[in-house]
Each structure stands twice: as structure tokens, then as C-alpha cells.
Amino acid sequence: MAGYSAWNEESARSIIASLAHLEGATLPMLHALQDEFGYVSPQAVPLIAEALNLSRAEVHGAITFYHDFRTAPPPGRVIKLCRAEACQSLGCEAVVAELEREHGITVDGAPVGDAVVETVYCLGNCALGPSALVDGELIGRVDAARIAGLCQHGKAHS
Numbered sequence: 001m002a003g004y005s006a007w008n009e010e011s012a013r014s015i016i017a018s019l020a021h022l023e024g025a026t027l028p029m030l031h032a033l034q035d036e037f038g039y040v041s042p043q044a045v046p047l048i049a050e051a052l053n054l055s056r057a058e059v060h061g062a063i064t065f066y067h068d069f070r071t072a073p074p075p076g077r078v079i080k081l082c083r084a085e086a087c088q089s090l091g092c093e094a095v096v097a098e099l100e101r102e103h104g105i106t107v108d109g110a111p112v113g114d115a116v117v118e119t120v121y122c123l124g125n126c127a128l129g130p131s132a133l134v135d136g137e138l139i140g141r142v143d144a145a146r147i148a149g150l151c152q153h154g155k156a157h158s
């Protein structure tokens with residue numbers, strides 16, 4: 001996965017140690033771990049609990065309370081579809097509906113093969129909406145067929 005390191009307990013420990021002095025350090029730690037590894041490994045929970053003198057349940061509670069955190073490695077491809085106002089006026093909700101109806105792809109739902117489609121609010125590409133961000137690349141005027149094709153990309157050929 002581009003940009004993320006594989007889970008490594010030693011570097012997780014040093015990330016946690018470097019933030020342990022902060023007030024309310026749990027969230028900064030979780031964000032830092034996710035930035036490094038792409039998700040918050042369940043193996044990080046006891047490390048955070050130990051560093052902050054919290055119970056594992058408290059750390060786990062923080063992870064599940066905030067929806068930002070992944071607890072499994074991220075999918076092979078993340079497609080972020082803008083559903084903010086300008087893209088709405090350019091038809092993004094029709095794209096969402098068509099994805100569901102024609103392609104069986106639920107935005108913010110289950111992965112499609114190795115890909116997920118997630119909602120995002122404004123990608124700064126409003127004039128060319130509906131906009132999507134695919135593996136960090138901005139795409140304008142997307143339609144459902146294009147997104148469905150991008151979801152297939154990572155799949156093995158059948």
C-alpha cells in the first residue's frame with residue numbers, strides 16, 4: 001500500500017511514546033498510528049492502554065466511537081466521491097443512486113472486491129463536479145460507470 005508502513009510494534013511504540021505527554025493523548029495517538037500504518041491495529045490497543053494507564057476497553061471505546069479509524073488494513077483502492085453542495089447540484093446523488101441500482105455498489109458500504117467508495121465533502125474541484133479522488137488523483141465529471149470501472153481495476157482477471 002503506497003504511503004503506509006506494514007504494522008510494526010516497535011515503531012508503534014515509538015509513535016505512542018512520542019505523544020504520551022499530550023493531554024487527551026488517545027486521539028492523537030490513534031491518528032498518528034493510522035497515518036503511519038493505514039489503520040489502527042488491534043495490537044496497538046494494549047500499547048496505548050499501557051502508555052496512558054487506561055483500560056483496553058477505554059482505548060477500544062475511543063476507536064469505535066470515532067468513525068475515522070480503520071481497524072483493518074485499508075482496501076487496495078479508495079474512491080472518494082464528493083457529495084458536497086456544488087457536486088450535488090452537478091448530479092452526484094444521481095451517481096450514487098446509479099451505482100447502487102446498476103452496479104450494486106453502495107457508497108460508504110461494503111467493499112467492492114478490493115475497493116471502497118466513500119463520501120467526502122468537497123475536493124476543491126467544484127466547477128468540474130461530480131468530483132472523485134481515486135488513489136490521490138482528482139477526477140472531474142465522474143459518472144457511475146467510470147466509478148464502477150475503477151472499482152474493478154484492482155480485481156484479478158476472471
Ligand code: FES
Pocket residue numbers: 082083084085086087088121122123124125126129131
Ligand atoms: S463540492 Fe464537490 S468538489 Fe467541491
